[in-house]
Amino acid sequence: MSKRRYTNMVALLPVIEDMLAAGMSHREIEDELGLEGDRPVHNLLKRQRRKAVKGMPKFRGRKPAKTLQEYKYENKRLKMEVKLLQDFLQSTERK
Numbered sequence: 001m002s003k004r005r006y007t008n009m010v011a012l013l014p015v016i017e018d019m020l021a022a023g024m025s026h027r028e029i030e031d032e033l034g035l036e037g038d039r040p041v042h043n044l045l046k047r048q049r050r051k052a053v054k055g056m057p058k059f060r061g062r063k064p065a066k067t068l069q070e071y072k073y074e075n076k077r078l079k080m081e082v083k084l085l086q087d088f089l090q091s092t093e094r095k
Helices: 009-021 026-033 040-054 068-091
Strands: none
Touching: 009 026, 009 040, 026 040
16 A cells, blocks of 8 residues: 655645646646646645635625615605606606
């Protein structure tokens, strides 16, 4: 039984990114660096993407409460809209 061979993949990340930028495939990179296992380059890149996404905050919970000034502005805007629609209906003789 052979011992498991450990490779610090995070240390190889800059090298792998350079090889990908040069247009090499994952399989070619694995052969070049002598990596073994089930898709090690793919798994490393997937972990890095997950870490990048995890850094972004998720917006959950309630929306922030509106201030009194915002409510007054919205109320004024809606009243103007109702008045405009009433004038339109009156000019088309519908009401």
